[in-house]
Amino acid sequence: MGLKEFVKKSFSKSPWVVHYDCGSCNGCDIEVLACMTPIYDMERFGMVNVGNPKHADILIVTGTVNEKNKDVLKNVYDMMPDPKVVVAAGICACSGGIFRDCYNVLGGIDKVIPVDVYVPGCPAKPEAMIDGLYKAAQILKEKYSRKEVIVSAKSLG
Amino acid sequence: MLDMLKSVFSNLSRKPVTRMYPYEERKPFDINRGHLENNIDECIFCGMCQRVCPSNCIKVDRKTSVWEYNPFECVLCGVCVEKCPKKCLKLDVHYRSCTDKKYNIHLEKHDDSEKAGA
Amino acid sequence: MTSDLVLISIIAPIVMSLTTITIGKAVARKAFVLATLLIVFLSSLAIFKTANLPTVVGTSFYGIIDKLIKVGDYVLLFYTLYVSFKVKEPKIAIFSILQILPLAFFELFMLKEQELNTFYIDNLSIIMNLVVSVVGPIIAVYAFGYMDHHEEEKKLAKSRQSRFFAIILLFIGAMNGIIFSNNLMWIYFFWEITSLSSFLLISHDKTEEAIKNASKALWINMLGGFSLLVGIIILYKYTGIITLDALLKTNSSYILLIPVFFMVLAAFTKAAQMPFQSWLLGAMVAPTPVSALLHSSTMVKAAIYLILRLAPTFRGTTLSGFIALYGAFTFIATSILALSQSNGKKILAYSTIANLGLMISSIGINTSSAITAAILLLIFHAVSKALLFLCVGTIEQSIGSRDIEDMKGLITKMPVTTIITFIGILSLMIAPFGMLLSKWMAIEAASRNLLVALLLILGSAITVMYYTRWIGNILSEGRNSKFFVEKQLSTIKFALYSLVTIAIVLSLAVTQLFNAIVKPEINMLKMSISVKAASGYLESNLGGFSIYPVFFAIGLAVILAFLTIKNSHDIVQTKPYEAGLNYDDSNNGYDVKNYYLPSIINEAVMTKYMNYISFILILAIFGGILL
């Protein structure tokens, strides 16, 4: 395995996760946390909940965006170094869910930041969450490869 | 300080409890509320599901015989299934898989097809 | 030849200082002072180059000078008596009288007139002389710019700079006097002059606080002078020795230890060791060049010089062991106290006392590598500390505060000074620099003495802590990281640049330094040399330290970092992580202060207890004579 391949592989093997609860009802939060615990153990895929956007590759967001936390969400997203992937876990994060008619709710997080993976469910089951994160890891790898292509193209041109 | 040692050593001596999803899947419980399905052939477009849905994620158009459902808004409460007069709505035990694009489930009676659209 | 040069280095500044006081015009004064400094500097270089070491030389002017000094003693003491009434500090009067009476008795009834060799010159003198005549002039040059700004701030109607520079010059002359004199009475005289000039310079601003602190400094130093005088008298009474060369030739005996104890005690007061430390802290009200020159790099080093001189007389005694313990105790106690400070100058003051304690401790250990460590510490500390004081002075004049909390984000406001301060602090606390190298040597030398070693190690760890956070503060970038172009006066620039260069070059050339001047001194002390140095590698029988790889590594890191910053266009700058909330306006932003541990370290209470302990230790040193 060449070095380049190893680097690419490492992106899919070591996606660090930061979880931001963006106004969720806790249902999805505890499922995200449950993914880290012995029964589901996401660390098998190298996923660690690092809690700090600056270290993270995957931002997993639960809950709806409201007027107050949209800036926070944007901040957290901006602080993540590229390549980065956003997972919207649960229907609230996807579309605002049952709360999308409330006065303080903007809707899904895609109103604020670009979303790469949508995980439906209310709340999304840990298995679904793992699927979503696994998919996110693949997207991460892809994004890295794509960036690499762009960079090498630049250096040629 | 040493109270935890018991669990440490019992865990070390045992196999990890981790369910090796996705390599091994556990059989879901049969009343799991996984995802909503509509057997459109039997649907009479009565609109009951639309009316009872707490999340307003189902839209039924009687005239054009269209049953539209947004899985990214559905809270999977199952009320529609209970209220469905024809029992054509069904909650499948498997959860809906993740996607990179949101879509609506758009079912029409004429051509029995499922179209994906944003 | 040598004796003439030495004479010039002593007399020239003193005479020039008397002239300076009469010059009112700023330009003329500056030129005059500069010329004097140049003389001092050149003469010291000449001594260094030409002197045949070690040597005891006489001069034909001995008689006149001796008479002058004898008269000078009384003039000085009566002046302090006068000062005592002026500042209403009875303690000064007590110690003045306590000195006048024995001095008169001693000189009238005991002391026999004899022609003595005037100067005692060896490598230690040369080292001290170089420190005084290199660091001293640099600081004086710095003071040109500093004092102008200082007086502008104070809005003085009439400039008092001529007095200021006169005292500085007087002081430099007196320092050279201490360093080269062979006659102990001369040393005593110059010693008292430094005390007095310290008083005059601390009280320079004539504020109430300044006068209060100055008189405190004076009485404590007078106590030291008294102790020194007592030591000399006892020495003369029992052995008839009045000169350094004679003292160093005698074999150590119990009877010698008593006067030595008193002289060492005098050194403790001058080095502001533990129960006497308050004067040095108070002295920080003086203009910063004074703090740099007198209270960190030279005058307090006179104390170290004295103890180093006396070291052979108490080698191997219990007294020596207690001196080591005492120094180590002062080192850790003042380090702990420094931990609780946020005032930059106070931190430096405490750290100065601590480092002096470290040197005293090394001298107390009294093995060849320990003495080497002490001498190296003396050199490196003088340069780095002077540099740091000057940096703080510059910073204070620019931002109006000497509090390290107010120095947050300094790098954006005054990048050049900050970088120099950064290097200055580094040179005091991390490894390839000379200070740490000497500390390494001191700890290895101390390792046989477990208690001393423990104290030194703990103290060093604390030192790292309070300096590190200071660096962190000055380097932290503000929210609006806009760099300003800094304007520095040319005198200030000269002083900072030259000192920082000296600090780095000396550290790089530590082996050469060691071979050139430290090794001969150790040789002269007839100690077996256990330290070898060659091509950046210092080796003792306990271990070895190579400097070049470390410098290489740091240099490599700097280059790598610069290359990364320069070459990559993909570096993204973000806001600091503040839990998702980032306030843009600084009023609402978060601000973290350093930890000063007020719950553990209460300066007043701690000082009280530490003073008791150190007092007991001094008693123990005295008891060490008997053992």
Added chain:
Amino acid sequence: MTWSDYLVFAAAVILTPLIGGLITGLDRKVTALIQGRYGPPVLQPFYDVVKLLSKEKMIVNDFQIFAAYIYLLSAILSVGFFAIKADLLMIIFIMSIGLVFYVIGALATRSPYSQVGAQRELMQMLAYEPLLIFVLIGMYYVAGSFNLHDIMSHGRLLLDLPLIFVVLSLVLDIKIKKSPFDFSTSEHAHQELVRGILTDYAGPYLALIEIADWYELVLLLAMLAIFWSQNLVIGALISLFVFFLDIIVDNISARMTLKWMLSFSWTIGIVFTVVNIGYLYFVSR
């Protein structure tokens, strides 16, 4: 230094991160097993670091880059010197250069977490740096030198310095930042300071620090191993066993308070050192 010294130096510098990464990987796997989880693959730390290295270079402050490089280089240098059996005290001093810069790098950003973390790291350094030197003094009492070469020729330090060995194990526990000592950063970030001192390091610079940590980990383990330098395989086993004990302790205790750590480590350090050396002094001769 001779040519063979250079070779050993280079070999140590190249091999150490591999060993350190593997040990870290094993640590994570064992921790997972203790917790009843399956855990990450053993090579996980390498994936992490390689990934971090190829991520976007994100900084708050240019100085961070400098700090990260110095931290790494000083760790490399200290390991290299260790490999050629130089003066241990010098090695510790060189190591502390890196630590100082590590702290300064964190203090230089305005993030409150990283600043508080840095303050805590300073306290932590205050707790373990002296102990590390105490250990060396203990070795000096036995071997009469600080040179690793002389110390290693002594053979079985463990028999003479059992308590000092405990002190060094304590240092290891503080140094690898596991419970009950994970104040300034924590492995899994679930503490009040997020990742504390590491909060504002990102991407490649975080990776550099991670690699430097491996170097330091290996250095400390090697220091434990030389307590049985007669047979270094046994020494290595002993040090790995200590490491395993640290993992267990991590898993059976909560994070303690800073003051507790300071008083605990200093008490243990001073008392054990004095008792051990006193024992050597009075009993052995």
Added chain:
Amino acid sequence: MIVNSREVEISNLKSEVKKYHDGGYRFVTETCLNLEDKFKIIYTFAIGYDLENIHIITDGKNVPSVSDIYSCALAVENEIKELFGVEFDGLAVDFGGDFMLGESSPISPQADIEIIRREKGGKNE
């Protein structure tokens, strides 16, 4: 429990609440309701497991705050202030509109009528 609350004049409110406080009652909550163009604020107290309610009718201005009697009323009064725009006099700590709503949230969203405009920027932190 079906609510039968006793109406209290605004002027008597504090003395009534003080009576409850001195009688050993625990403060449970305040509830604000829209009442056409007025607001009704129900104060709920409990002793043991029994609840007692009183209410006031107000136009939303200068309602005396009970947070000096029951300091825990502070949170709920701040909330009512933000969500309904009812002004309280003598709030122990005024969060100034930063308690529940964000800068860009709708202003007094739960009120049918809008009395006061939330002032921006006047944070009391």
Added chain:
Amino acid sequence: MSDKSTIPFGPQHPVLPEPIHLKLVVEDEKVVEAYPAFGFVHRGLETLAQKKDFNQMVYVVERVCGICSCMHGQDYCEAIEELMGVQVPVRAEYLRTIWAELHRIHSHLLWLGLFADAFGFENLFMQTWKIREKIMDILEATSGNRVIISVNIVGGVRKDINSEQAKWILKELDDVEEQLKDINDVVMNNYTVKERTVGIGVLTKEEAYELGATGPMAKGSGVDLDLRTTGYAAYKYLDFEPIVEKDGDSYARNLVRMREIFQSIDLIRQALSKMPEGDINVPVKGNPPAGEVISRLEQSRGEVVYYIKSNGTKFLDRLRIRTPTFANIPALLKILPGSQLQDVPVLILTIDPCISCTER
């Protein structure tokens, strides 16, 4: 030194998954003041009552908080039932009680895990959550969903527990109890855990009462308030004593919660054995009559208060929820000043915060 630092805590913070913002003013590491800011979860779902009919609102109030969702639904349904004068079948009452107690167990275990994580005891976190999965399995097997189980409807419950399931539940509970005993031992006796909890965040009985604290927060301080003794749902048929500890520190609150878990296991066993056969719901016709009602019940975090005003249509006029965490916030702000920075997560978690409850 009067230098004070300000440190943010949240909204994005790994210790506290939920977004709450505290601006802490600290001196060294001692917290001097704490200024909270809420609203990062504020959705305004109380106003949804005017948009969705009262039956649909059950599913909305369940999503006030995902942890004790079942009890929210139960309280809401009980309020509506009281307003409409509907008597639910006894079996439904029992079933509600069982699910409520299961939720209490899962909530307390979840809390214990997070709490352990807050003071850096990762292994304890993992072990608690491992046990918690068994409860989650029970919930999933009986209701069809893991977290938000949506079983309560106005007039009863939607799902039944058959005898086979009951047996399985009992077996699982035995297992859980067995494993919990070890955990309990750790929480009560481990030196490091005690060091971090004993004497930390002391709230006296008077303060707890005065500040209106509820649930384990109040019970840990010696305030004897447990709404289950008022005998709503099936509690009137069951035999239990409220759990009260006196010390008022974090440790006492731990003990309350730990003992409550065992109590809940016991209650479920009692309920399963006493549960009569019969209908699980009654049909509800018409709309709730005009009127106001307050309904309370004991959640895992304390007393929740539902205020409902109906105007006779199918849309409610006003729905207001006073959640337990909302009542505990003043107590939290009381115990924060004076603590150490490293105790802040411990203190925040000691009230078992549910921010989405608080802000709705």
